[in-house]
Amino acid sequence: MPPTDTQTINACRVCQAPTLKQFFDLGRQPLANALPQKPDEPEQTYPLSLSWCPSCSLVQLNETVSPKALFSQYVWVTGTSSTARDYAETFYQRTMAHLAKPEAKKFILEIASNDGTFLIPFRDHGHRILGVDPAKNIVEMAEKGGIPTRCAFFSELTAEEIVKTDGPADMVIARNVLPHVANTRDFIAGIGRCVGTDGVAVIEVHDASIIQNELHYDSIYHEHLCYFTVKSLERLLNDAGLSLIDLEPSPISGGSMVVYAAKGKSTETPAVQQRRDQETNQHTNEFSRWQQFAEQSFRHRDQFTQLLDQIRQDGRTVVGYGASARSSTLLNFCGIGPELLAAIADQNPWKQGRYTAGTHIPIVAPEQTLGRNPGYVVILAWNFADEIISILKTKYRYGGGVILPLPRTPRLVERI
Numbered sequence: 007m008p009p010t011d012t013q014t015i016n017a018c019r020v021c022q023a024p025t026l027k028q029f030f031d032l033g034r035q036p037l038a039n040a041l042p043q044k045p046d047e048p049e050q051t052y053p054l055s056l057s058w059c060p061s062c063s064l065v066q067l068n069e070t071v072s073p074k075a076l077f078s079q080y081v082w083v084t085g086t087s088s089t090a091r092d093y094a095e096t097f098y099q100r101t102m103a104h105l106a107k108p109e110a111k112k113f114i115l116e117i118a119s120n121d122g123t124f125l126i127p128f129r130d131h132g133h134r135i136l137g138v139d140p141a142k143n144i145v146e147m148a149e150k151g152g153i154p155t156r157c158a159f160f161s162e163l164t165a166e167e168i169v170k171t172d173g174p175a176d177m178v179i180a181r182n183v184l185p186h187v188a189n190t191r192d193f194i195a196g197i198g199r200c201v202g203t204d205g206v207a208v209i210e211v212h213d214a215s216i217i218q219n220e221l222h223y224d225s226i227y228h229e230h231l232c233y234f235t236v237k238s239l240e241r242l243l244n245d246a247g248l249s250l251i252d253l254e255p256s257p258i259s260g261g262s263m264v265v266y267a268a269k270g271k272s273t274e275t276p277a278v279q280q281r282r283d284q285e286t287n288q289h290t291n292e293f294s295r296w297q298q299f300a301e302q303s304f305r306h307r308d309q310f311t312q313l314l315d316q317i318r319q320d321g322r323t324v325v326g327y328g329a330s331a332r333s334s335t336l337l338n339f340c341g342i343g344p345e346l347l348a349a350i351a352d353q354n355p356w357k358q359g360r361y362t363a364g365t366h367i368p369i370v371a372p373e374q375t376l377g378r379n380p381g382y383v384v385i386l387a388w389n390f391a392d393e394i395i396s397i398l399k400t401k402y403r404y405g406g407g408v409i410l411p412l413p414r415t416p417r418l419v420e421r422i
């Protein structure tokens with residue numbers, strides 16, 4: 007039976023232009039976080055393909071899987087990554103520097119605040135904070151940790167309610183959430199509604215120009231509906247009465263950018279124009295460049311599977327580390343199952359004992375597989391490679407070889 011919880015778009019998610027051009031079909035794939043408990047459990051798959059908008063250049067998924075199907079499987083908790091906790095403090099320092107009179111007490115609103123990790127430094131410096139998150143269990147966890155959090159999907163309507171009860175915000179934070187929402191224009195209108203006259207919106211998204219340059223095709227999955235360049239993001243912001251004032255690369259998440267926007271026309275830093283120029287010079291927003299990206303992804307698939315196959319023929323075992331959402335696309339797109347990757351080690355107890363979606367590789371506790379001294383460990387969450395290599399060495403006393411599937415090309419390190 008075809009799935010009823012998916013919808014094909016008939017217009018651009020940002021500018022509403024009616025005709026989009028498809029350039030990359032990754033085939034039907036299961037939801038990245040729907041990890042089966044048995045390898046033969048029936049699984050629902052959904053089309054996964056990308057199009058480009060000739061009008062605003064936005065790269066986007068052609069299908070929207072309903073939030074109900076997607077978020078029933080949601081397991082990510084921000085605070086579980088120590089890199090995220092360290093980044094929260096840096097994020098506080100950097101963002102406060104963008105506010106007028108930073109010494110005054112501010113009202114900070116975070117959308118999709120998860121367990122509240124990023125609001126903690128603001129609270130600890132005496133600012134008024136409020137989180138918004140749709141996941142009930144995560145909201146309860148945040149409240150227990152002393153982070154006031156409203157349980158809601160953010161929209162223009164929610165924004166109006168917040169402004170009514172709490173007033174306009176000096177800062178609205180939206181980290182890694184904008185590409186996930188189906189109603190992109192309503193979401194950004196809500197942000198525009200909440201930002202006060204002298205306030206700033208701080209939006210973090212995966213940078214599509216880095217996706218393109220470093221071949222992060224594994225960041226394409228059903229939850230990520232939009233892939234923003236500065237050009238397409240700026241178009242969206244302008245439509246909501248916001249203007250881009252600054253941007254900087256994010257130190258975590260492997261290729262994200264943090265953009266700052268303010269109400270009306272505001273002075274921008276030179277970094278903004280530099281990025282516009284860079285996108286022009288590198289042809290980032292052109293259709294032919296995205297077609298090339300798709301071709302490079304298919305070539306990478308061949309290289310990576312040949313490498314794993316060669317190791318298998320040499321009689322050595324390969325296991326994976328980190329059953330992340332992005333690893334699901336990589337494994338399904340490359341068609342890698344337990345014959346090439348014997349098991350995947352993951353520290354999250356909820357994932358242990360389950361199988362990877364679509365490819366049915368057993369997910370086990372790290373002690374269970376690393377102790378057997380495999381030939382190589384594929385670092386699937388390669389965007390956290392430094393943190394993972396350090397865990398492998400110190401916590402699990404692993405000193406063998408590792409394979410980093412990306413960025414760009416697979417890399418093999420004989421000993422860490």
Ligand SMILES: [Zn+2]
Nearest residue numbers: 018021059062
């Ligand atoms: Zn468009």
